Structures are given as structure tokens and as C-alpha cells.
Amino acid sequence: MKNRVAFLNAGEKKVRLSEEDNPEIIGPVDWGLHCHMNLYESYRYPPEDEHNVLCIGMGKLAGSCIPGTHRLTLCFRSPLWEGFFFSTIGGAAYAFKNLGVDYLTLEGKSDEPMIVALKGKRSGIEVKFRTIPMDELVEIYRGSGGEGAYALQKFLVEEFRSWYTERGNPMDFRGLSVGPASLNTNFGGIFSITVKNGELDEGSEDWAARGGPGSVMFKAHGVVGVIFGGTNDWREFPNTDLKDLERADEVFLRLLGKPVMKAASEATVKYRYDESVGSGGTFGVNYFVLRDSTIMFGWRTVNMPKEKRTELYERLVKGHYLSQFDREITAKRYLRPSITMTSPDARPTVRSKVWKNCGEPCPGVCKKIRGRFKKDYEPYEANGPNCGIFDQRAAEMAVYTVDSLGFDAIEFGNVCGWIFECLHEGMLRPEELGLGDVPSFEPDSFDLRDSHKNMGLLVRLAESVAYGENEIARSIGKGTRRAAKELDRKFGERVRGQKFEDLAVYVAFGREGSITPAMYWSPGNFMPIPIQGKYYTFYHSEFREPEEFADLCFMRAVKEMYSENTGLCRFHRGWGEKIIPKLIEEAYGVKVDYEKHNKRILAKIREYNRRAGVDPVFWESERVIDIVSTMAREFADKNEWAKEWWERFCKDKHGAAREYWSRFLKRYEELLESVNEKR
Amino acid sequence: MPEVRVKPALTLTEKINGEIKLRGETVGVILSEFVRKFRPELEELGALVGERGSKLHPSIIVLLNGRNIRFLKGENTKVREGDLIMILPPTGGG
Numbered sequence: 195m196k197n198r199v200a201f202l203n204a205g206e207k208k209v210r211l212s213e214e215d216n217p218e219i220i221g222p223v224d225w226g227l228h229c230h231m232n233l234y235e236s237y238r239y240p241p242e243d244e245h246n247v248l249c250i251g252m253g254k255l256a257g258s259c260i261p262g263t264h265r266l267t268l269c270f271r272s273p274l275w276e277g278f279f280f281s282t283i284g285g286a287a288y289a290f291k292n293l294g295v296d297y298l299t300l301e302g303k304s305d306e307p308m309i310v311a312l313k314g315k316r317s318g319i320e321v322k323f324r325t326i327p328m329d330e331l332v333e334i335y336r337g338s339g340g341e342g343a344y345a346l347q348k349f350l351v352e353e354f355r356s357w358y359t360e361r362g363n364p365m366d367f368r369g370l371s372v373g374p375a376s377l378n379t380n381f382g383g384i385f386s387i388t389v390k391n392g393e394l395d396e397g398s399e400d401w402a403a404r405g406g407p408g409s410v411m412f413k414a415h416g417v418v419g420v421i422f423g424g425t426n427d428w429r430e431f432p433n434t435d436l437k438d439l440e441r442a443d444e445v446f447l448r449l450l451g452k453p454v455m456k457a458a459s460e461a462t463v464k465y466r467y468d469e470s471v472g473s474g475g476t477f478g479v480n481y482f483v484l485r486d487s488t489i490m491f492g493w494r495t496v497n498m499p500k501e502k503r504t505e506l507y508e509r510l511v512k513g514h515y516l517s518q519f520d521r522e523i524t525a526k527r528y529l530r531p532s533i534t535m536t537s538p539d540a541r542p543t544v545r546s547k548v549w550k551n552c553g554e555p556c557p558g559v560c561k562k563i564r565g566r567f568k569k570d571y572e573p574y575e576a577n578g579p580n581c582g583i584f585d586q587r588a589a590e591m592a593v594y595t596v597d598s599l600g601f602d603a604i605e606f607g608n609v610c611g612w613i614f615e616c617l618h619e620g621m622l623r624p625e626e627l628g629l630g631d632v633p634s635f636e637p638d639s640f641d642l643r644d645s646h647k648n649m650g651l652l653v654r655l656a657e658s659v660a661y662g663e664n665e666i667a668r669s670i671g672k673g674t675r676r677a678a679k680e681l682d683r684k685f686g687e688r689v690r691g692q693k694f695e696d697l698a699v700y701v702a703f704g705r706e707g708s709i710t711p712a713m714y715w716s717p718g719n720f721m722p723i724p725i726q727g728k729y730y731t732f733y734h735s736e737f738r739e740p741e742e743f744a745d746l747c748f749m750r751a752v753k754e755m756y757s758e759n760t761g762l763c764r765f766h767r768g769w770g771e772k773i774i775p776k777l778i779e780e781a782y783g784v785k786v787d788y789e790k791h792n793k794r795i796l797a798k799i800r801e802y803n804r805r806a807g808v809d810p811v812f813w814e815s816e817r818v819i820d821i822v823s824t825m826a827r828e829f830a831d832k833n834e835w836a837k838e839w840w841e842r843f844c845k846d847k848h849g850a851a852r853e854y855w856s857r858f859l860k861r862y863e864e865l866l867e868s869v870n871e872k873r
Numbered sequence: 874m875p876e877v878r879v880k881p882a883l884t885l886t887e888k889i890n891g892e893i894k895l896r897g898e899t900v901g902v903i904l905s906e907f908v909r910k911f912r913p914e915l916e917e918l919g920a921l922v923g924e925r926g927s928k929l930h931p932s933i934i935v936l937l938n939g940r941n942i943r944f945l946k947g948e949n950t951k952v953r954e955g956d957l958i959m960i961l962p963p964t965g966g967g
Contacts, residue, residue: 391944391946439959455882553944555936557882
């Protein structure tokens with residue numbers, strides 16, 4: 195398949211265009227792997243080196259009228275995880291497609307912080323480079339009410355709005371920017387917000403944050419902002435024109451028996467307001483379903499008896515955090531015609547607000563908003579109950595601050611919950627972190643008002659880590675695993691027999707790498723696989739035999755790649771996983787065995803990681819072993835193998851954990867090896 | 874004045890079926906005409922807001938030839954002969 199590519203060199207301030215006709219490259223993950231494996235060999239260099247190119251790309255269905263096909267995928271070597279990684283931004287390919295290329299590879303390094311603006315025209319790409327002195331950058335971050343990444347995004351739009359206007363008409367354009375966290379930590383994200391007629395469309399913002407792509411953009415390339423847009427809407431579908439909704443409807447009717455918008459609408463059905471649940475969205479549905487398996491107080495709940503967990507859930511989550519959300523966000527929110535499960539008297543009310551989406555022409559309004567606060571489950575869990583915050587007002591301020599500072603909010607919330615526990619246990623002293631108090635982290639005596647005290651401490655800690663204000667903050671900025679080892683070295687004497695590492699929750703990888711798992715009490719999020727912290731695993735709260743579990747995790751990873759390598763939103767994966775190969779064939783007349791191709795991508799990622807000398811590492815923390823082993827306990831009365839494993843964990847926790855982990859890895863490796871054998 | 878095709882989608886089709894042809898220079902004019910023509914059905918569907926239900930609920934998504942009008946010129950977007958306007962009620966997600 196032909197691919198159009200732009201290479202943007204931040205050091206030489208040049209852009210060059212190229213074409214790559216390669217049957218192995220059918221999507222942005224393929225392009226990222228090709229760059230990192232073959233063109234730049236980034237595995238030979240540390241993640242901060244300029245060889246760690248940031249590959250930004252759209253999928254082969256971008257430009258079509260099909261909702262969910264305009265996610266922008268960013269590939270890089272993660273400074274946090276140490277291996278190959280990718281992260282995506284919803285709706286951003288809508289503006290990117292006007293640049294005139296499939297992929298943009300950011301190479302070279304600017305000595306000073308730099309903003310790059312690219313404008314696609316039929317004649318090629320025009321580019322503007324603007325360096326921005328560090329003190330001016332920090333002034334932008336700290337100015338405008340200290341809104342960090344949001345402030346820089348506003349600056350980008352204001353600075354370049356007129357450049358993206360032709361004869362009084364604003365073009366489609368959009369920016370990617372980083373916050374201070376990317377300057378000083380390994381888990382800085384990339385922020386982007388839809389620009390609508392030259393103005394930011396607040397509430398539609400999205401992040402590519404997992405794995406720290408923002409840290410790569412700044413540390414490896416000196417770039418703090420990239421803006422793209424233009425008028426070169428070049429994408430064509432030579433076989434069947436999928437830009438035409440009526441043609442696309444014909445294809446969907448033939449393949450799925452329903453038109454495009456019906457398929458898109460049904461894709462989000464499980465997240466609709468559900469009368470039986472009394473809530474909606476991932477936030478509402480997850481907290482309703484998770485119940486006593488909700489993570490609270492730094493994952494300590496996994497070691498509590500079910501009755502205790504249930505009491506905390508009922509009092510703090512269901513009784514306040516969730517009910518507040520339902521009252522303010524989901525209650526009577528949907529128009530009657532669009533819901534099938536809500537009560538017949540549901541009508542738009544004065545409380546109704548407009549929900550948003552990422553900018554796709556999609557009927558799914560996935561952004562649940564109250565004022566300027568966008569509510570997603572994972573950041574509101576990591577920086578909410580996990581940090582002893584159970585009030586929406588406190589959680590809003592916590593998440594907004596963490597987002598503004600440009601963190602991967604899941605990573606920060608997880609590390610903050612751990613630091614709060616260390617403070618609560620007396621292993622750290624508040625003054626060592628520049629904090630004025632210890633958090634309220636005792637579940638029994640916890641009062642809902644303590645949420646606000648904990649939020650204040652979280653905000654102060656976030657600022658301190660984002661700006662690298664003190665030694666411990668700088669340690670934390672390296673990632674949980676590195677920080678745990680540094681704290682153990684520094685305070686080993688003081689904590690007498692306890693280890694910081696044992697309270698921390700992370701998936702270890704390579705020499706010093708790690709990542710925060712998705713915020714679910716699910717063993718799949720801790721298994722030794724090439725990419726963790728995303729959904730390339732079997733993420734349900736279940737306990738299986740390790741070999742069966744490896745099979746399930748591998749199968750899920752293969753399926754997830756359908757979405758990621760096509761730039762498809764995960765919410766549309768239901769129909770996407772069924773018909774993407776057929777859609778590509780319809781659009782381009784090219785047959786691709788996606789199943790085989792996706793397996794090869796996974797094997798290549800493993801190969802890249804091996805070349806970089808990074809492999810899965812056995813669970814280092816007691817808490818992590820507890821998370822996995824207690825899931826066997828939870829299922830011991832439901833199936834034989836869970837019962838058997840729980841007995842083994844009780845008898846020899848570390849031995850059983852090692853055996854489980856090793857057997858899983860052996861099977862997973864066999865699955866990856868078999869991909870190469872079958873070629 | 875150009876004639877355009879207006880197609881309600883998803884659950885709106887419970888009350889309003891098929892493709893309707895309407896005339897107007899802009900999306901806004903077409904939508905007003907659509908509301909005027911189908912007010913009782915739209916009211917019953919809970920899809921109207923404003924004084925005496927004068928407008929479509931802001932959560933409703935309007936696509937002009939597959940593009941969300943929010944990213945064009947909103948209701949001021951000009952239409953051409955034969956254009957397709959799709960009216961989508963919002964669903965869930967997220």
C-alpha cells in the first residue's frame with residue numbers, strides 16, 4: 195500500500211516529503227515500528243536521544259465519513275516503559291488529513307523549546323518554526339491562571355490562527371502541546387483540543403498520554419507544540435468512495451446489515467444511560483459494576499476483607515462520589531428518542547447540558563462534562579478514590595490540575611496514591627516533599643470532607659513533581675519503579691524492614707522501566723506482555739490458569755490492533771473488529787489478512803524490545819503480588835483452579851507467584867514465536 | 874433556493890420516516906423548516922428546546938454531507954442543490 199510521509203527535522207528546521215510503497219505498512223503502528231526498527235534503530239539509543247522519533251499518523255480510513263476513524267496515533271520508545279509504545283488522540287486526524295500525508299515523523303532536536311506549524315497545500319507542506327525561550331514558556335504555563343498545557347494550547351491557536359485563514363475562512367487545524375510535566379518527568383502527555391472556526395472547543399480535549407509521548411516530544415526533540423492543518427484533503431478511496439455517506443451505507447448494509455450511523459450508535463450502547471444501573475458512561479457504569487472491587491486508598495482495598503470493601507464502597511463511592519456524578523451528569527440527560535433503556539418520562543431538563551465528542555461526525559457523545567471538567571473513569575479513579583478523594587468538586591480540581599500540568603493523569607494518580615500511603619505510614623515526612631500535612635488515609639475514620647484536604651496535597655505534589663522542585667519530586671518524575679528504588683536506597687535505614695517498593699503498584703519492564711496498569715483490579719493488567727498500561731490484555735476481573743490466560747491476553751491484543759493500526763476509536767471496536775479488513779478491501783481493492791498482520795506487529799514489538807535489551811520483569815512489589823493472588827481468593831468459591839491457586843498462594847506466596855508468572859510468559863512467548871514460524 | 878435532502882436517523886425515524894426534501898439557503902433555514910414541519914413528532918420525541926420548542930435540542934448532531942456543521946459555519950453554513958443533511962440524536966459512550 196502506498197504511504198505518503200513527511201519527515202520534520204526540529205534541529206535542521208526542515209521538512210521533506212517521501213513515499214513508501216511497502217505491503218507491510220498499512221497503518222500508523224506499522225509506520226512507527228518501521229521507523230524505530232529500520233530507519234532510526236532507536237533501540238540503540240536511550241529514550242531521550244533524538245533517534246527516538248515521534249511518529250504521528252492516521253489510519254487508512256481517515257477521510258471517510260465513518261465515525262470513529264479519525265484517531266491520531268503516536269508511536270515512540272517510551273521513556274517510562276523503556277519499550278516500543280503508542281498512544282492515540284481522538285478526532286485529531288480530522289485536521290491532520292488536510293496536511294497531505296499519512297504519517298509525520300518528528301526527528302532531530304531543537305536546542306531551544308520550539309513550536310512547529312505545518313500547513314498542507316496541494317503544492318506541498320508549508321512550515322513555520324518558532325523558538326520560545328524557556329522563561330517565556332514557563333511564563334505561559336504559569337500565566338493565565340496557571341493552566342499549563344491548556345495555556346500553551348491557547349497560545350498556539352492565537353499565535354497561528356491568522357496563518358490558518360484563507361480569504362477570511364478558517365481552515366481545519368489543530369495543535370498538539372505539552373505541559374511542564376514533559377519538561378521534568380518521564381510521563382508527560384500530549385494534549386490536543388478541537389479548533390472550531392479558529393476557536394478552541396473546550397470540553398472536546400483529548401490526551402495521548404500513556405507511556406509519556408510528551409516527554410519524548412520535548413526531551414528527545416525540544417518541541418513543545420506541533421500544529422497541523424491546511425487545505426490538502428488528498429485522501430481518496432479509489433475502489434469505493436467512503437467519503438460518500440450513501441456509498442458507505444451501502445457497504446455497511448452489505449457487511450453488517452445496518453447503515454453507518456446505526457452501527458456507530460449501537461457501538462456505544464453499553465455506555466448509554468441505563469435505568470437499571472441509574473447511571474451512564476464509563477464513569478457511571480464502571481463504579482456501579484466494580485462495587486467492592488473499586489480501588490481505594492492506594493490499592494490497599496485488595497488486602498481488605500469483602501465486608502470492609504463493601505462498607506467503604508457503599509459509604510464513599512455509591513453514597514457520594516457516584517451519586518453526585520449521577521445527579522449532576524447523567525440524570526435525565528438523554529433525549530427520549532435516543533435511549534432504549536431509560537425511563538419513559540426522561541425528558542431534556544434545565545439540568546441538561548450538551549455533551550461532546552472528540553470532533554468526529556459521530557452520534558456517540560462520549561465526553562461527559564460539567565462546566566470545564568471532563569469526566570473519564572480512569573483519571574477520576576487514579577486521582578479520586580485511589581488518592582482518598584471521594585467528592586466530585588475535589589476530584590475535578592485534582593484531575594484538572596494534573597491535566598493542566600501535562601501529566602499522564604493515570605500515572606500521576608497512581609504514584610500519588612502510593613506517596614500518600616508512604617506519608618500515612620510515616621515512611622516519608624511531608625516537609626521532604628514540600629507538603630504542609632499528611633493526607634487523611636485511614637479508611638475507618640475517613641470523613642468525606644477529608645477529600646478536600648487530600649486534593650490540596652495532591653495539587654501541591656503535582657506542581658512539585660511537574661516542576662522538579664525537590665529531590666524526591668525529581669525521583670517521582672522518573673516513574674514509580676525508579677522512585678521506589680531510589681527511596682529505598684535513601685531511606686532504607688529509617689523504614690526498618692519495610693520497603694517503599696512493596697507498597698508501590700507498577701508493572702516492571704526492562705532495566706528500570708515500569709508503567710501504571712489500567713485502574714482495575716484485574717490480573718491481566720500485570721501480566722508479562724510487550725505493552726502494558728493499555729488494553730492489550732484480557733482486562734476483566736477473572737482468574738484463569740496461566741496458559742489459558744496467556745491465550746486470552748494474546749487474542750485480545752490481536753483484536754485491539756485492528757483499532758489502533760486503523761486509527762479507530764475503541765468505542766467502535768465492536769463493528770471495527772468485524773469489518774475493517776473488508777472496509778479496506780472495499781476502499782482500496784487490497785486484501786489484507788489483518789489477523790496475521792496484527793500478530794506480526796506484536797512479534798515485531800517483542801523483537802524491538804529485545805533489541806533494546808528490555809524484557810518483562812517478575813513482579814517486584816508485594817502489593818502487586820497481592821493484587822494478582824487475591825483475585826484467586828475472590829474466585830476460589832467459583833472455580834476449582836482459582837481455589838487451587840489460592841491454596842498455593844497461601845502456602846508459598848512468592849513461589850506460586852513466580853510459577854504463575856513464568857508459565858504465563860512461556861505460553862505467551864510460544865504464541866509470539868508461532869507467528870514467526872507460520873510466515 | 875437550493876433543494877436539499879434531509880434524513881432523520883436512528884430513533885428519530887420512529888416518528889419521521891424517509892428522506893424529506895426542503896428548500897433554503899443555509900442549514901439554519903432548512904432546520905427551522907424541518908422543525909416547523911414536524912413539530913408535533915419532534916415534541917413527542919423530546920427533541921425540541923427553546924420557547925415553545927422552537928429549536929432542535931443542542932445535543933442533536935447535524936451532518937452536512939457527512940461533516941458536522943459545528944466544524945463548518947454552524948447554522949450559517951450555506952447549502953447547495955442536492956446536499957444531504959443528516960439529523961442524529963445523541964447516543965452514549967465514554
